[in-house]
Amino acid sequence: MTTDALATLTRVLALQRAAHRAEPFPDLHRRRQRLDRLLAMIKDNAAEIETAICADFGNRSRDETLAFETLSCVQEIRHSRKHLAAWMRPERRPVALTSWPGRAEIIRQPLGVIGIVVPWNYPLFIAVSPLVGALAAGNRAMLKMSEFTPAFSALFARLIADTFKEDEVHVVNGSADVAREFVSQPFDHLLFTGSTPVGRQVMQAAASRLMPVTLELGGKSPAIIADDIALERVVPQIMFGKLMNAGQTCIAPDYVLLPRGREQAFIDMACRVVKQRYPRLVDNPDYTCVVNEKQAERLRHYLDDAQQQGAIIHALHDETPPADSRKFRPVAVTGVSDDMLLLQEEIFGPVLPIVPYDTIEQAIDYVNRHPRPLALYVFSDAAATIDRVLRETTSGGVVVNDVLMHIIQNDLPFGGVGASGMGHYHGKEGFDTFSKVKGVFRQSRFNGVSLLYPPYGNGRMRRLVKFLIG
Numbered sequence: 001m002t003t004d005a006l007a008t009l010t011r012v013l014a015l016q017r018a019a020h021r022a023e024p025f026p027d028l029h030r031r032r033q034r035l036d037r038l039l040a041m042i043k044d045n046a047a048e049i050e051t052a053i054c055a056d057f058g059n060r061s062r063d064e065t066l067a068f069e070t071l072s073c074v075q076e077i078r079h080s081r082k083h084l085a086a087w088m089r090p091e092r093r094p095v096a097l098t099s100w101p102g103r104a105e106i107i108r109q110p111l112g113v114i115g116i117v118v119p120w121n122y123p124l125f126i127a128v129s130p131l132v133g134a135l136a137a138g139n140r141a142m143l144k145m146s147e148f149t150p151a152f153s154a155l156f157a158r159l160i161a162d163t164f165k166e167d168e169v170h171v172v173n174g175s176a177d178v179a180r181e182f183v184s185q186p187f188d189h190l191l192f193t194g195s196t197p198v199g200r201q202v203m204q205a206a207a208s209r210l211m212p213v214t215l216e217l218g219g220k221s222p223a224i225i226a227d228d229i230a231l232e233r234v235v236p237q238i239m240f241g242k243l244m245n246a247g248q249t250c251i252a253p254d255y256v257l258l259p260r261g262r263e264q265a266f267i268d269m270a271c272r273v274v275k276q277r278y279p280r281l282v283d284n285p286d287y288t289c290v291v292n293e294k295q296a297e298r299l300r301h302y303l304d305d306a307q308q309q310g311a312i313i314h315a316l317h318d319e320t321p322p323a324d325s326r327k328f329r330p331v332a333v334t335g336v337s338d339d340m341l342l343l344q345e346e347i348f349g350p351v352l353p354i355v356p357y358d359t360i361e362q363a364i365d366y367v368n369r370h371p372r373p374l375a376l377y378v379f380s381d382a383a384a385t386i387d388r389v390l391r392e393t394t395s396g397g398v399v400v401n402d403v404l405m406h407i408i409q410n411d412l413p414f415g416g417v418g419a420s421g422m423g424h425y426h427g428k429e430g431f432d433t434f435s436k437v438k439g440v441f442r443q444s445r446f447n448g449v450s451l452l453y454p455p456y457g458n459g460r461m462r463r464l465v466k467f468l469i470g
Contacts, residue, residue, distance in 0.1 A: 012170045016113045016140035019167035026138040034135045039077045041163045046070050056149040058289035069124040079410040080136045087431045103442040108435035110138035112188035119193045120146035121248045130191045133430025144172045144182040214423030218250035221373040226380035227259040234379045235269040241403030246288040247350040251375040257363045260356035267314050267332050274316040281319045281327050289326040299349040302341045311335045367393050371419035377403050
């Protein structure tokens with residue numbers, strides 16, 4: 001990292017800290033005005049945003065960017081703006097019997113300066129979504145964009161600079177050394193989205209400053225298909241979640257747990273779905289590229305490792321892209337085992353391992369023997385089966401009879417658990433994450449606390465306490 005870049009980083013952080021001290025509790029009008037500017041920025045530049053992200057990927061479906069990034073951002077901003085007044089109001093709480101007639105309440109105050117580390121896979125949405133929470137809560141924010149999306153990162157930096165003052169929101173670009181310096185800065189809260197190994201490093205850096213963190217780390221999100229539901233209903237949904245953004249989605253169904261004996265039926269149906277939705281691959285603007293050659297090589301390595309250990313690769317499309325193409329042909333994989341990289345690492349691509357099971361108990365046990373996932377998908381028409389999976393597994397979030405849809409529910413918290421992360425954001429939970437939720441007790445002028453004062457020799461306080469104990 002250059003001396004100039006470090007100087008800029010520390011200068012802007014100091015500038016935002018000073019601005020927060022000068023305005024420690026922005027009013028409702030100021031917060032809404034910042035959200036309105038962010039909304040206008042996204043809407044007015046939607047086409048340019050699509051073009052930049054498409055260029056960064058080699059090809060990224062413009063329709064997917066519009067629907068799953070731009071629209072999601074717009075809806076989240078509007079939701080936060082609509083509910084912001086209610087979120088900002090002090091919240092009354094009951095008062096302890098010994099404290100009557102005092103008053104207890106919760107107030108939520110801005111933390112200060114929020115650091116946000118943005119990954120490459122959904123660079124607009126995963127930048128804007130936490131930024132909405134930070135601004136709604138009355139904070140300033142600094143964002144480190146991914147070096148793997150250079151066109152969009154440069155565009156976003158320019159748009160933010162044109163929309164906000166430097167002491168409100170600022171974008172930092174640069175390579176991994178810039179990111180390392182960024183996460184070591186003394187932010188009042190740091191939100192990181194990325195891989196679990198890097199998340200561990202981020203948490204270590206934050207620990208030295210006792211800096212609170214929210215970590216969104218992904219992982220291996222399973223799709224459990226019960227034996228009571230028709231594959232005709234399930235396969236189209238799973239393949240949608242697996243192939244959107246070419247599988248480069250932190251909550252994509254990573255693998256399928258399927259009743260033994262239904263593997264071939266699943267694969268045959270997946271082939272029909274894939275070829276219907278993507279009649280061609282290489283020259284199809286609807287089918288997204290793997291973002292760079294490093295990621296494509298990683299996927300090829302996973303498949304080679306699985307094949308060498310006896311797994312069977314099932315092509316889900318007739319077209320074979322050229323070796324130098326990052327249009328990665330979708331495949332399913334059977335005969336997998338936990339010794340294979342495919343079942344050890346988050347796949348992040350259009351590769352779908354199929355793990356057979358004999359009983360729902362086995363499926364639940366398989367999930368529970370592995371690190372807790374960011375998302376879990378259960379497909380069943382039996383309420384007892386659904387409830388059992390919900391009760392007996394732990395994951396960041398769950399969708400019943402669909403995939404992905406929980407992330408766009410602005411009234412649901414989004415976040416991981418264990419190896420898939422910690423903390424939540426989106427909607428009210430995001431507002432609370434980026435606020436100090438402070439308890440306040442207001443003592444009444446006339447109160448009974450003096451009954452608890454010493455000296456205690458007269459036994460008055462003891463009699464009162466024993467009465468309250470009962």
